[in-house]
Amino acid sequence: MTAEGIVGEYLALKRETDADLLAMQMGDFYEFFHEDARTVGRELDLKVSQRSSGGKTYDMAGVPVDDLTPYLRALVERGYRVAVAEQYETDGGHARSIERVVTPGTLLTPTTDEAQYLATITSDESDSSTQYGLAFLDSTTGQFHVTAVMGEDAVLTELYRFTPTEILPGPTVRSADELLTRIDERIETNVTLFDTESFADGRATHAVREQFGEIESTIDIDAACAIRAAGAALVYVEETGTAVLGAITRLRSYAADDHVSMDETTQRNLELVETMTGSGRSVADTIDHTVTSAGGRLLGAWLTRPRQSRGEIERRQAAITALCESALVREEIRETLAVVSDLERIASRAVSGSIGPHGLVRTRRTLESLPTIIDRVRSTERLAESPLGALMDHLQAPALKAVRETLAAGLTDDPPKTLTQGGVIRPGFDDELDELCEQLSQATEWIDTLAEREQERHGISRLSVDRNKTDGYYIQVGKSERDSVPDEYEGIKTLKNAERYETDALREHERTILRLEERRGELEAQLFESLRETVADSAGVLQTAGKALAEIDLLAGLAQHAVRNDWVKPTITEPGPIDIEAGRHPVVENETEFVPNDLSMTEDWRFLVVTGPNMSGKSTYMRQTALIVLLAQIGSYVPARSATIGLVDGIFTRVGALDELAQGRSTFMVEMQELSNILHSATSDSLVILDEVGRGTATYDGISIAWATTEYLHNEIRAKTLFATHYHELTELADRLPGVHNVHMAADEHDGDVTFLWTIEDGPADRSYGVHVAELASVPEPVVDRSRSVLERLRADKAIDVRGAQNGDGDTQQVVFDLGSGQFKRGAVDDARAENGHDPAVETVVSELESVDLESQSPIDLLADVQRWQNQLVDR
Secondary structure, eight states: OOOHHHHHHHHHHHHHHSEEEEEEEEETTTEEEHHHHHHHHHHHHHHOOEEEEEEEEEEEEEEEEHHHHHHHHHHHTOOOEEEEEEEETTTTTTEEEEEEETTTOSSOOOOOOOSOOOOEEEEEOOOOOOEEEEEEEETTTTTEEEEEEEHHHHHHHHHHHHHHHHEEHHHHHHOOOHHHHHHHOOOOEEEOOOGGGSSSSSHHHHHHHHHHHHGGGGGOOHHHHHHHHHHHHHHHHHHOOOOGGGGOOOOEOOOOOOOOOOOOHHHHHHSSSSSSSSSSSOOOHHHHHSSSHHHHHHHHHHHSOBHHHHHHHHHHHHHHHHHHOOOHHHHHHHHHHOOOOOOOHHHHHHHHOOOOHHHHHHHHHHHHHHHHHHHHHTSSSHHTTTHHHHHHHHHHOOHHHHHHHHHHHBOOOOOOSSSGOOOOTTTTTHHHHHHHHHHHHHHHHHTTHHHHHHHHHHSSSSSEEEEEETTTEEEEEGGGGGGGGGTTTTEEEESSSEEEEEEEHHEEEEEEEEHHHHHHHHHHHHHHEEEHHHHTTHHHHHHHHHHHHHHHHHHHHHHHHHHHHTOOOEEEEOOOOOEEEEEETTTGGSSOOOOOOOEOSSSTTTTTEEOOTTTHHHHHHHHHHHHHHHHHHHTTOBSSSEEEEEEEEEEEESSSOOOGGGBBBHHHHHHHHHHHHHHOOOOTEEEEEEEEETSSOOOHHHHHHHHHHHIIIIIIIEEEEEESSSSSGGGGGGSSTTTTTEEEEEEEETTTEEEEEEEEEEOOOOOOOHHHHHHHTOOHHHHHHHHHHHHHHHHHHHOOEEEEEEEETTTTEEEETTTTTTEEETTHHHHHHTTTTSHHHHHHHHHHHHBBBBSOOOOOHHHHHHHHHHHHHHOO
């Protein structure tokens, strides 16, 4: 076919798909043409060549057939959807058709161990609100979750929990521009506009029934939008040709009250699985001692989805306790787990047909490790009586033993990577294959000894026998001895220093070898496919075993961390008091010498106003409280001397401000939106962490918002709350509201030097030591000294000299702040006005000073005005 015809076929196939790129098989290569070639050349640093035909030049780039997977992975992880057109033989030659579309949400061989969720979102409108259905499907493991939530904020929360690599919004969601905009701003993902018909009730419901049977027995959730979301995900996986539907064996529905509610802001602020700056260590990084990829994934899921079920939490605690008390066996279990592979992902790849010989060997070796783990647990009474004993049942399923024995009998110990090389199937597994291999061995032995026989027979010393793709088998003789070549040798190629020949006998043996190799390859492929199907048919039991191994690994890792870091088992109670003795921050305690602190929150002390100097540890104290509660509710031990945790239904934080000016939202607007979400979402069983609410606006506005927020949280919501503030006016509420109590971070001042003690004490702080913090931050000494002077005069309600501003007689200009009324007072400026005969510049400044209202003006605007007044007085 001409280049023009090939490119025409490529473009015709490209029109059949909405994928971004098309990889079209041409013999031993997959080729990209035109703009696709330039794109993959740029993204993958591939050479782009040109092919000319009919006066036209076409850009093209290609990759070998055996190397397509890593290139696909690289393109998909960059956000591209890639269609793959396979070549197949026909009576008239060959043809090509698109067999699959690889997308971020259906990539089966990702480069990381993290979950690769595809998310679908649907919605139903009612008179007062919008209900959203969400489905999360990880095609690499078969994990499938579905839920229904109310409102956009709840959608963002769930998306942030699962961090999907691809999102499919349904037709009604696509019309909600604001939601898609918020997703684009908050979630790093790829949005795909999939066929709207796939979200229709009929097709989606049919897809769920086809996969799982009757919906009522599959999904414990009464929401049509959730069914549509699940069905659309299944349709998408089927239509992209991923071929993993057989690995999706269970659909898990969950409700909001199954897990602790944590909005996206809280998950980000607490740095559960990633840090806010991209550097340093997250909570997951710090406590992750898992030795398997599945265990690491499970840790991320537990941290972002803490449980509300006291029974489940205490089950996990009991297993960790048993592992803490069985150090030697724990280490033996971890050593065994370190060599097991990811059974969940193996099951999906087996079902899809993408697993190779090495993947099946890893499956066999993993299954061979299970008896060791079972024996270690069952032979240790403390572990056998713990919840770990029940997990062993998932590792003892008869189907697992059958798969293990079949793979052990069928696979060689160290097979080649591809089937074409032979040697994948173990001798003795199949009689026909054994017979073929014996015949092939005899034929190749005749070839292997041919050179020696011919040298002796004809007295030719420089004679060898070899094989290549072009010439097949040949006899090569050095040119110096070609006169000794017998007549039966037929020349096939002349080289610089040698001649190549073949004989009738050599051709006959070559035909025999080629026939035997072809048949052996076909038979090995059939036998390997049978072994793969054995694994695929047991996908469900393999996934269950994989989940059990992941949980054992995670529980052992949490026990390891608890023992190494002196963590304790918290007492879990129904919603009620939280009491922590000598609590620590789980990350910070590993980075510095940490000073532990107590915390007690009861009905009488449910709202703590936390004051104290900047940099004294207020934020760390509040974050460690939230993290100790969270760790307790994933079933982990916690960093404390002792802890009693009344279950919470939600953890909400407003800590710091992420500047989102690029999205047109000021720091203060972000702060207020986050506060609004907390006040709408928190309940009396929630834990709320607030840090400096109201500081982004004018002082009196900020105090007013903070004051009203305190009253609302205390009186209406009644949530357990820690509120750090520099508004000392709020400390007065402790004398007026029964649930409010003041605590502060202590500091010691001696001879002008301040030492932060990092300890929490009762009562409000007497001041903030802001000037001292400026000194610690290496603010220039003249500025620090001047700050102290101004602060002293402000406290004494004295006039402040405006340095650099003088009247005509050289007198220094002065300003007096009335902090009680929020107005400026005039000091020497009155005298300056009289002495200067009502100088216009002085009059202007004085007039503006008289009209300034601190209650409505922000500190930044005020500083700008002071600078402007100073310039006016200097320049007049």
